[in-house]
Amino acid sequence: MDRDQSFFRVEGLSKAFGGLHAVEKATFGVEKGSLTSLIGPNGAGKTTLFDLISGFLTADEGRIIFKDQDLVQRKPHEIVGLGMARTFQHLGLFNQLSVWDNVFLALPAKRRERLWGVFLPRWMLRQEERALEERSIEILNFLGLGEKAGEQVANLSWGDQKLVSVGRLLATDGEFLLLDEPASGLSDEQIEHLKSLLRGLVSRGKTILLIDHNMEAVMNISDWVIVLNFGKIIAEGKPAEILANEDVVRIYLGV
Amino acid sequence: MIYLIYVISLIAVYGILTISLNLTVGYTGILSVAQAAFMGIGAYAAAILLTQWGFNFFTALLVGMAIAGLVSWGLAWATLRLKGDYYVIASFGFQIIIYNIFLNWINLTRGPFGIRQIPPPEALGFSFQGPLRYAIFALGFLVICLFVARRLGESPYGKVLRAIREDEAAAASIGKNVARYKISIFTVSAMLASVGGALYACLITYIDPFTFTIHESIFILALVIIGGSGNVYGSVIGAAVLISIPEMLRFFDVPTTVAGPIREILYGALMIIFLRLRPKGLLPERITSGVMR
Numbered sequence: 001m002d003r004d005q006s007f008f009r010v011e012g013l014s015k016a017f018g019g020l021h022a023v024e025k026a027t028f029g030v031e032k033g034s035l036t037s038l039i040g041p042n043g044a045g046k047t048t049l050f051d052l053i054s055g056f057l058t059a060d061e062g063r064i065i066f067k068d069q070d071l072v073q074r075k076p077h078e079i080v081g082l083g084m085a086r087t088f089q090h091l092g093l094f095n096q097l098s099v100w101d102n103v104f105l106a107l108p109a110k111r112r113e114r115l116w117g118v119f120l121p122r123w124m125l126r127q128e129e130r131a132l133e134e135r136s137i138e139i140l141n142f143l144g145l146g147e148k149a150g151e152q153v154a155n156l157s158w159g160d161q162k163l164v165s166v167g168r169l170l171a172t173d174g175e176f177l178l179l180d181e182p183a184s185g186l187s188d189e190q191i192e193h194l195k196s197l198l199r200g201l202v203s204r205g206k207t208i209l210l211i212d213h214n215m216e217a218v219m220n221i222s223d224w225v226i227v228l229n230f231g232k233i234i235a236e237g238k239p240a241e242i243l244a245n246e247d248v249v250r251i252y253l254g255v
Numbered sequence: 256m257i258y259l260i261y262v263i264s265l266i267a268v269y270g271i272l273t274i275s276l277n278l279t280v281g282y283t284g285i286l287s288v289a290q291a292a293f294m295g296i297g298a299y300a301a302a303i304l305l306t307q308w309g310f311n312f313f314t315a316l317l318v319g320m321a322i323a324g325l326v327s328w329g330l331a332w333a334t335l336r337l338k339g340d341y342y343v344i345a346s347f348g349f350q351i352i353i354y355n356i357f358l359n360w361i362n363l364t365r366g367p368f369g370i371r372q373i374p375p376p377e378a379l380g381f382s383f384q385g386p387l388r389y390a391i392f393a394l395g396f397l398v399i400c401l402f403v404a405r406r407l408g409e410s411p412y413g414k415v416l417r418a419i420r421e422d423e424a425a426a427a428s429i430g431k432n433v434a435r436y437k438i439s440i441f442t443v444s445a446m447l448a449s450v451g452g453a454l455y456a457c458l459i460t461y462i463d464p465f466t467f468t469i470h471e472s473i474f475i476l477a478l479v480i481i482g483g484s485g486n487v488y489g490s491v492i493g494a495a496v497l498i499s500i501p502e503m504l505r506f507f508d509v510p511t512t513v514a515g516p517i518r519e520i521l522y523g524a525l526m527i528i529f530l531r532l533r534p535k536g537l538l539p540e541r542i543t544s545g546v547m548r
Binding site for chain 1: 406415418
């Protein structure tokens with residue numbers, strides 16, 4: 001089936017750590033406005049692939065094309081500037097800061113965060129601040145975190161911390177969002193909320209690539225599924241096709 | 256009384272040095288043992304320009320800040336991509352290099368002979384000579400440094416620094432240029448340390464390389480930890496406590512050969528006690544949360 005992969009594609013991407021080939025000649029694409037899931041057993045190379053795409057690791061070979069630009073050799077903050085952002089499996093929240101600060105800090109770079117901005121009079125930054133505050137409020141309300149804005153992140157439940165990580169992701173204003181195991185550790189109810197949240201984001205025009213082990217959730221919300229095993233892509237297709245793929249069922253699902 | 260005023264000046268000087276290191280260690284989480292090197296750059300710039308070139312104190316101060324800023328920018332650019340322990344070792348290496356420059360560039364620094372008779376600062380024909388005038392002068396600088404450091408810490412820029420301290424990768428993942436932030440705060444920190452150094456030189460009126468050693472850097476680090484990492488007021492409290500307590504030894508009948516080691520033991524013991532029992536220091540960090548308006 002033909003899919004438009006001009007928005008984002010990976011071509012022949014490889015990464016080895018010593019003798020271990022974490023990712024080997026991975027080639028795939030993501031359609032704009034879709035939700036694509038990357039699945040595979042533990043150690044398949046999924047997070048390494050995320051790290052390569054988001055600039056936290058440099059590929060040994062291959063290309064990562066996003067909006068017609070090669071991302072290999074680009075630094076993480078430059079990639080965010082191009083419109084791609086990610087979450088981490090460990091969340092990586094700023095635990096000593098408040099929910100508000102976690103989201104507010106992720107809003108696109110602004111004058112007030114520069115060193116020289118420290119000594120500018122407040123009135124010069126007021127207009128910029130108002131726009132940023134409105135955006136923060138919008139994101140927090142969208143996630144249902146409005147009431148907890150002033151709380152220190154370290155004091156929140158795991159589920160709420162996950163939401164903060166999504167909020168931070170949204171605040172970057174990225175159009176391509178990478179989520180690393182967003183459903184792990186969540187209750188069934190929270191997973192349902194997450195699923196509708198992610199589909200809601202796609203309907204708002206975001207493109208999502210996610211990693212998760214929750215097969216029910218993945219198959220339920222994905223438009224496209226890519227299966228990785230020992231660093232190699234072994235299958236890709238629509239959820240129903242992946243569920244019917246004997247190799248995938250044998251290798252990954254273990255049945 | 257004169258001695259007490261002298262101690263107040265010394266507290267002001269070390270308060271500035273501690274605040275300067277708190278910007279990197281406390282706000283940003285960059286552990287550095289090179290602060291005495293930047294202090295020394297400021298001190299030598301002031302001493303040389305005041306005694307040999309006839310500069311005005313404020314011009315000498317600015318020159319010292321510029322040199323410290325440039326050197327620290329270069330050091331930061333070259334080393335701040337190193338992480339944790341590796342950066343500490345790099346800063347240690349830098350400290351040794353600068354110390355050896357002070358010691359061996361005899362034409363400029365007079366090496367182990369040091370520079371004597373450093374004059375007091377003057378401004379608009381007014382001399383800050385004498386303990387009281389100098390204490391007021393140094394306290395004035397302390398207040399300015401406190402204002403600058405507090406403003407930095409409470410600003411959005413300061414929030415980004417704290418985000419970097421908590422998780423560098425996460426900060427990069429939200430689009431922050433971590434290297435640029437680290438380089439900029441490291442440069443500001445070195446420039447403030449050079450101010451402390453210049454004030455130190457004029458207070459003591461004599462400097463030699465043996466003041467600006469790794470011991471001094473670790474002493475300033477102890478002040479940061481004991482005062483409260485990330486709290487600039489804690490830095491002043493830390494300096495006040497650790498400068499004044501050992502100075503009290505002078506009032507007891509303790510020979511100077513014994514007082515020195517006792518002081519060192521006291522610093523070490525206090526550092527261990529604080530790290531064990533009160534790791535956040537005398538005045539723990541307080542982060543003001545952003546508010547929705």
